[in-house]
Amino acid sequence: MVERxxxxxxPLCGIEPGLLAxxxxxxRAGGCAAEAALLIESTPVTIRCVSCGAQSNTKPNRLVxxxxxxxxxxxxxxxxxxxxxxxxxxxxxxxAPAVNE
Amino acid sequence: xxxxxxxxHGVVIDVLQDLLAANDQVAVHNxxxxxxxxxxxxxxxxxxxxxxxxxxxxxxxxxxxxxxxAVIEGDLETDNDAVxxxxxxxxxxxxxxxxxxxxxxxxxxxxLHDLPLAGLDLLFIENVGNLVCPASFxxxxxxxxxxLSVTEGDDKxxxxxxIFRASDLVVLSKADLLxxxxxxxxxxAAAALRALGRDTPMIRTAARRAATIGPWLEWLEQELxxxxxxxxxxxxxxxxxxxxx
Numbered sequence: 001m002v003e004r005x006x007x008x009x010x011p012l013c014g015i016e017p018g019l020l021a022x023x024x025x026x027x028r029a030g031g032c033a034a035e036a037a038l039l040i041e042s043t044p045v046t047i048r049c050v051s052c053g054a055q056s057n058t059k060p061n062r063l064v065x066x067x068x069x070x071x072x073x074x075x076x077x078x079x080x081x082x083x084x085x086x087x088x089x090x091x092x093x094x095x096a097p098a099v100n101e
Numbered sequence: 102x103x104x105x106x107x108x109x110h111g112v113v114i115d116v117l118q119d120l121l122a123a124n125d126q127v128a129v130h131n132x133x134x135x136x137x138x139x140x141x142x143x144x145x146x147x148x149x150x151x152x153x154x155x156x157x158x159x160x161x162x163x164x165x166x167x168x169x170x171a172v173i174e175g176d177l178e179t180d181n182d183a184v185x186x187x188x189x190x191x192x193x194x195x196x197x198x199x200x201x202x203x204x205x206x207x208x209x210x211x212x213l214h215d216l217p218l219a220g221l222d223l224l225f226i227e228n229v230g231n232l233v234c235p236a237s238f239x240x241x242x243x244x245x246x247x248x249l250s251v252t253e254g255d256d257k258x259x260x261x262x263x264i265f266r267a268s269d270l271v272v273l274s275k276a277d278l279l280x281x282x283x284x285x286x287x288x289x290a291a292a293a294l295r296a297l298g299r300d301t302p303m304i305r306t307a308a309r310r311a312a313t314i315g316p317w318l319e320w321l322e323q324e325l326x327x328x329x330x331x332x333x334x335x336x337x338x339x340x341x342x343x344x345x346x
Contacts, residue, residue: 015237015239
């Protein structure tokens, strides 16, 4: 049985955490994840400046370098939508052989 | 999967898999199809009514004698847009998404079965009119183009950073209306776009006056020229084949 699912997501991934959580409540019904909890870990938007190399945390619509003002930046974090972790609870009878340590 | 650990009676599995992996795999597959056939695929996005189909119509009229063009149309309902495109003598496949507000790689892949890629130079994928969801789904395109019509707000790039950040070109459409609209400032739109941390070019078009889509046609021809020789080194570049440049 799936006990908990952890999703890692940033503001630039295009998905709303609150809406994903309410959709999850419907999507989990009836399967092995029917009672699973959803944990959403939000990552901040982090950019790296191509010109000066500085790394800074910023807002989704303010992606210029906070240090030198350069507008050529790379997104280091904040656009991911990732299944981070799944936590399972094994049935007693299957516990010993099924678990791969 | 890796990092299995015992945690009481449970098992913790670190997965670290992108939730859109299934879509992205099909997108890679689509892109391979396009590359194999030497087709430049352009994903055209905007709000509803910004003039994507009108721009495509004007583009087809301007370029159909020199390039072989096809269009995939995404709409919730009707094949009206595909009918408009076909009227210009160009193949168009309509995808009706029902209640879905965007195209994804699977939908495009299915459409490709009805669209012979051999012999094409340019494929436009007109996404569903929406500035939110289309930005999250890779279709296998080579370039993203987003239209911002001047009848919308000039702060759209600040409101919809994901889609504008993903754009290779922003087209200010219906720019002939700037004369009568005093609340859209192209400089403000450019500043909002610039704040997204990429030097994305912004051009103006007025598709209803074919003469004023020049910058858009120039951009397209430039992209065709720089892209083509890279993916198909064995064949002459488009410039040699059709005498452009």
